[in-house]
Amino acid sequence: MAETKYDVVGIGNAIVDVIARAEDDFLVAEDLVKGSMNLIDETRAETLYGTMGAATEMSGGSGANTIAGVASFGGRGAFFGKVAEDGLGRTFAHDIRALDVHFETPMLTAGPSTARCLVLVTPDGERTMNTFLGACQMLGPDDVDEDVVAASSILYMEGYLWDPPQAKKAFVHAAKIANANGREVALTLSDSFCVDRYRDEFLDLIKSGTVTLLFANESELHSLYETADTETALAQLEQDCRTAVVTRSEKGAVVLTAGERVHVPAAPVDKIVDLTGAGDLFAAGFLFGRARGMDPEVCAKLGALAAAEVISHVGARPQVSLQALAGQNGFSL
Amino acid sequence: MAETKYDVVGIGNAIVDVIARAEDDFLVAEDLVKGSMNLIDETRAETLYGTMGAATEMSGGSGANTIAGVASFGGRGAFFGKVAEDGLGRTFAHDIRALDVHFETPMLTAGPSTARCLVLVTPDGERTMNTFLGACQMLGPDDVDEDVVAASSILYMEGYLWDPPQAKKAFVHAAKIANANGREVALTLSDSFCVDRYRDEFLDLIKSGTVTLLFANESELHSLYETADTETALAQLEQDCRTAVVTRSEKGAVVLTAGERVHVPAAPVDKIVDLTGAGDLFAAGFLFGRARGMDPEVCAKLGALAAAEVISHVGARPQVSLQALAGQNGFSL
Numbered sequence: 001m002a003e004t005k006y007d008v009v010g011i012g013n014a015i016v017d018v019i020a021r022a023e024d025d026f027l028v029a030e031d032l033v034k035g036s037m038n039l040i041d042e043t044r045a046e047t048l049y050g051t052m053g054a055a056t057e058m059s060g061g062s063g064a065n066t067i068a069g070v071a072s073f074g075g076r077g078a079f080f081g082k083v084a085e086d087g088l089g090r091t092f093a094h095d096i097r098a099l100d101v102h103f104e105t106p107m108l109t110a111g112p113s114t115a116r117c118l119v120l121v122t123p124d125g126e127r128t129m130n131t132f133l134g135a136c137q138m139l140g141p142d143d144v145d146e147d148v149v150a151a152s153s154i155l156y157m158e159g160y161l162w163d164p165p166q167a168k169k170a171f172v173h174a175a176k177i178a179n180a181n182g183r184e185v186a187l188t189l190s191d192s193f194c195v196d197r198y199r200d201e202f203l204d205l206i207k208s209g210t211v212t213l214l215f216a217n218e219s220e221l222h223s224l225y226e227t228a229d230t231e232t233a234l235a236q237l238e239q240d241c242r243t244a245v246v247t248r249s250e251k252g253a254v255v256l257t258a259g260e261r262v263h264v265p266a267a268p269v270d271k272i273v274d275l276t277g278a279g280d281l282f283a284a285g286f287l288f289g290r291a292r293g294m295d296p297e298v299c300a301k302l303g304a305l306a307a308a309e310v311i312s313h314v315g316a317r318p319q320v321s322l323q324a325l326a327g328q329n330g331f332s333l
Numbered sequence: 334m335a336e337t338k339y340d341v342v343g344i345g346n347a348i349v350d351v352i353a354r355a356e357d358d359f360l361v362a363e364d365l366v367k368g369s370m371n372l373i374d375e376t377r378a379e380t381l382y383g384t385m386g387a388a389t390e391m392s393g394g395s396g397a398n399t400i401a402g403v404a405s406f407g408g409r410g411a412f413f414g415k416v417a418e419d420g421l422g423r424t425f426a427h428d429i430r431a432l433d434v435h436f437e438t439p440m441l442t443a444g445p446s447t448a449r450c451l452v453l454v455t456p457d458g459e460r461t462m463n464t465f466l467g468a469c470q471m472l473g474p475d476d477v478d479e480d481v482v483a484a485s486s487i488l489y490m491e492g493y494l495w496d497p498p499q500a501k502k503a504f505v506h507a508a509k510i511a512n513a514n515g516r517e518v519a520l521t522l523s524d525s526f527c528v529d530r531y532r533d534e535f536l537d538l539i540k541s542g543t544v545t546l547l548f549a550n551e552s553e554l555h556s557l558y559e560t561a562d563t564e565t566a567l568a569q570l571e572q573d574c575r576t577a578v579v580t581r582s583e584k585g586a587v588v589l590t591a592g593e594r595v596h597v598p599a600a601p602v603d604k605i606v607d608l609t610g611a612g613d614l615f616a617a618g619f620l621f622g623r624a625r626g627m628d629p630e631v632c633a634k635l636g637a638l639a640a641a642e643v644i645s646h647v648g649a650r651p652q653v654s655l656q657a658l659a660g661q662n663g664f665s666l
Contacts, residue, residue, distance in 0.1 A: 054428035087420035
């Protein structure tokens with residue numbers, strides 16, 4: 001296999017998060033289901049912003065958070081995602097490039113504005129997300145730099161990409177290039193409602209071997225196999241996917257690979273402040289380890305460590321060097 | 334005296350903070366003096382933003398942070414400050430209104446963009462600020478709503494207002510109205526270099542009795558009286574100002590009033606994460622207590638409590654309800 005230039009290249013929705021604390025009553029008044037991700041239009045985004053509290057803006061987007069995490073571990077990352085040439089778009093581009101991530105997707109000069117996600121964090125740390133996709137809907141196959149995909153150990157994609165129709169085509173195109181170059185193709189199921197929208201397509205990607213590494217949390221897994229029983233779903237998943245990582249919040253994670261199951265406990269966290277990004281950062285640790293040839297247990301432990309860091313503060317990207325944190329926790333990267 | 338509608342009305346530079354962690358080496362490479370506030374032009378702002386790390390955007394501005402703190406204590410706040418009608422301007426307006434602060438200064442529709450402050454936080458929690466004043470330079474006397482000033486217990490102004498020339502006129506105009514209505518007029522010296530730029534004018538405001546309540550930290554006090562000896566400066570200050578509050582970081586604060594000195598210790602904080610806003614939030618607690626007729630010691634203790642909260646996390650505005658925090662700490666507001 002040819003030498004790699006990047007550990008992980010991600011494709012995802014390029015989003016800036018607008019994060020505010022909210023009481024449970026506010027969710028009820030705004031008819032929002034706690035813990036969910038809702039797609040909203042720009043008018044609703046304006047209205048909801050008008051009623052929500054004082055906010056903090058920071059770059060987000062599930063796949064982009066993961067690539068930021070890979071970079072924080074010292075990994076070489078690249079990202080494809082569409083922003084508009086506006087204030088939020090420049091913020092997104094600055095923040096990801098500041099991590100030395102390769103990000104050269106052309107900015108949209110006309111059309112919808114940069115995507116934003118209004119994140120409401122309740123006192124229990126749970127987040128409820130309201131996403132205006134905006135410019136993300138214009139990401140297409142032409143935005144996939146084939147040389148970058150061919151030169152990356154792993155191609156990582158978020159299930160949320162199925163929402164903007166052109167982005168799905170970019171995903172499929174990139175997966176073909178990665179498959180042809182013998183690279184690993186990873187997918188995260190993103191959220192249970194997203195799985196509900198695109199179940200058959202996701203199953204097809206896994207069963208056909210297009211995707212060889214799957215990330216899911218328990219509720220996404222239940223949704224994928226339409227069962228409330230985790231064991232039933234895990235047994236099915238073992239049949240369908242070469243390697244799968246199922247995260248189970250405070251119960252840790254289980255990696256299914258080569259007929260084996262590896263269980264890894266959750267890393268300790270003093271106080272859960274904001275759950276946003278937990279899954280994204282778990283994936284970051286796992287993917288970094290995987291790209292560097294570590295065994296599944298170590299990969300999952302790196303994932304658990306990164307997830308614990310990100311839920312200990314507001315925002316979905318690491319606030320410390322994950323490379324340094326891993327070092328302090330006895331990992332030699 | 335007529336009934337009040339607001340506890341505190343602030344006048345200040347309306348700024349959005351762009352906050353990033355930075356190593357000490359970065360400050361050296363960028364020729365920045367740690368702990369200072371530097372005024373920069375838009376070109377320099379672009380260049381520095383290009384070299385600094387991934388950032389978080391949140392509303393800031395010294396006086397605005399103070400009013401946000403007053404509101405968090407349950408106080409009734411109002412604010413005058415100039416933003417442009419752009420993304421950052423809308424962010425600033427949203428965030429301060431979300432706290433139920435009266436903010437109706439007309440947005441600038443042509444001219445410079447909304448002010449931003451590039452805040453670099455080093456591992457020791459110290460912050461180095463780089464401010465592009467932008468639209469703030471267009472705040473003028475016409476932006477002072479006389480009815481609001483007349484109806485506020487305290488008028489609070491930041492020394493930084495002396496930098497944009499028109500804003501100084503707004504300050505003087507507002508002070509006249511407050512004085513004429515028997516309201517208290519408070520000033521913070523903002524920073525030692527600011528004092529160095531406008532020493533004579535600040536001394537004149539105090540000695541003339543235009544300002545009757547002064548906030549300063551130790552280095553600002555040293556700069557005001559051009560001495561390195563705190564006792565010499567305090568003795569002078571007692572002569573010059575009716576009431577003065579001098580904050581001394583981990584040594585607490587001293588209130589000089591009616592020939593007495595009241596010492597208050599700093600409130601405990603687990604870990605100093607980011608010193609941005611410490612002085613602003615001390616002022617918030619003090620002013621809230623003052624407007625509600627509390628004695629100087631209680632006012633200073635509320636200030637210490639608010640300062641301890643804000644330095645325990647990134648960003649210059651409180652992340653919890655200061656009213657609730659005060660309740661948990663035995664204050665009945």
